[in-house]
Structures are given as C-alpha cells and as structure tokens.
Amino acid sequence: MSRRDLNGQAAVVLKGVTRSYRGGVLALDDVSLQVPRGAFLAVMGQSGSGKSTLLHCASGLDVPTSGSVTVGGVEISGLREAKRAVVRREQVGFVFQSYNLVPSLDVQQNITLPLRLAGRGPDRRWLDGLVERVGLGGLLHRSPSELSGGQRQRVAVVRALAAKPAVVFADEPTGALDSANAAQILDLLAALTDDLGQTVVMVTHDAAAAARAHDTVVMADGRVTEILSGASADELAARLGRVWAGAAR
C-alpha cells in the first residue's frame, strides 16, 4: 500500500489501537495501519466489524483505549479533547453520508466555515480551483436547500478540503446518492488523490465504491483481516462474502 507515499511521511498511522466499550465489547482489537499520503483507502466489513470506531479513533473524534494514533505527524491519542479539536480542524476533513451542511449558510459560507472557526483566512487560489473543479462556481450564493444531493455532497467535499488537511475521512459518502451522483463523487475523490495528492479514507458498504479506491482494508471483529490492492467490485464482493461467512462461523 506504499506506492502512493508522495513525500515519505504517512498521513495517518495507527499502532496497536484497541477500543473497548463498557460491557466488554472490543470494537477495535490491536489495529495497526499506515495510510500513506496521496492514498485513497476504502474500509469495508460487515455491520459491527469496527469501521466507524476505526474512523472515529483515526480522526481524533474518539480516543483509543490503548495504542497510538498519529495524524499529519501529530500524535493525537494522548491529547485532551480541546487539543484534539485543534488538530482535527487543521489536519482532518470530514464528509458524511448526510452532508452535514449548515442550512442557514450559503454554499460559500459553508465551504469556508472550518477556516473561519480556525481563525484562518482562505487560500483563495486553492479554494477557487476546488470550486471550479467540482462545478460549484455558479452556486456559491445558494442555500443548501436549493441544491441536489450530489451538489450538496460536492460542497461537503470542498469544505473538507478547504484547510488542506492531512487526510479526509469520508463515512459512506455515496450512501444517500443515486448511482450517477455516487459515481461523480467517487470520481471526485479519486481525482483529489491522483491529481492533487490529497489523502482519503472512505468507509463504505458498497463494493463498487470501494473498487474506486486504490486499496481496501477489510475488517472483521474489530481487526484488519486483509488489505486488497486494486481489487474489482466483483473481487471485493466475493472476498467480503468469504470474510463475512468466516466471521459468522
């Protein structure tokens, strides 16, 4: 998985990460994973396998019970929430299935919100380039309620990238979209990594979506069971079928 390592430093490193919940649930069980800069990585696995917990721990939304997490060269697992919030603002972008745009703000304001919260001015060339690239140029003064689902998700992708984060975590980014809009968002995520050297980690249930990523991490029972490179949707579906059947035994 290291072929995308553009400048030697990994965007995200997890070492021996464990997350247990009250009641004895071991949601992550000794997970070690390196996400090279410029990677487009999918995370798949059956419901309850630990995908969301992995995303939450890797992004600093949650804290592992043990092990370490480094994002953009900053070790975040030992930090208190206020400091993790600063690292998240500067190093992490998020894209959610439900877009999570602020309805009272227009597109332009939504896109620059994370920067304003961080007290930073926008890099106009970077933002204008992104807006142009995703075809939102004529929509900057619309409210989110005046956009299609696909357009809303494109706004969310630009917002996630506005601060040039070390990594974008996308949680089922195509889950609410029809197949044409889903394909556009996947094209966009792939182009961001291939053309702009951005790093994307995408949790998905959809083998066709995962097939657009460079590599796919397969999870079962809180563990990474394998990492598949360049697999087709059919190969992933077949592989996951076997992992799930194995997990059920």
Ligand SMILES: Nc1ncnc2c1ncn2[C@@H]1O[C@H](COP(=O)(O)OP(=O)(O)OP(=O)(O)O)[C@@H](O)[C@H]1O
């Ligand atoms: N807050 C919590 N308290 C207790 N157990 C939890 C909590 N959150 C998750 N779990 C458990 O941890 C395990 C992993 O959950 P997680 O949400 O990471 O799985 P997932 O692969 O994202 O599932 P899905 O595909 O259904 O979203 C599951 O057994 C789940 O029930």
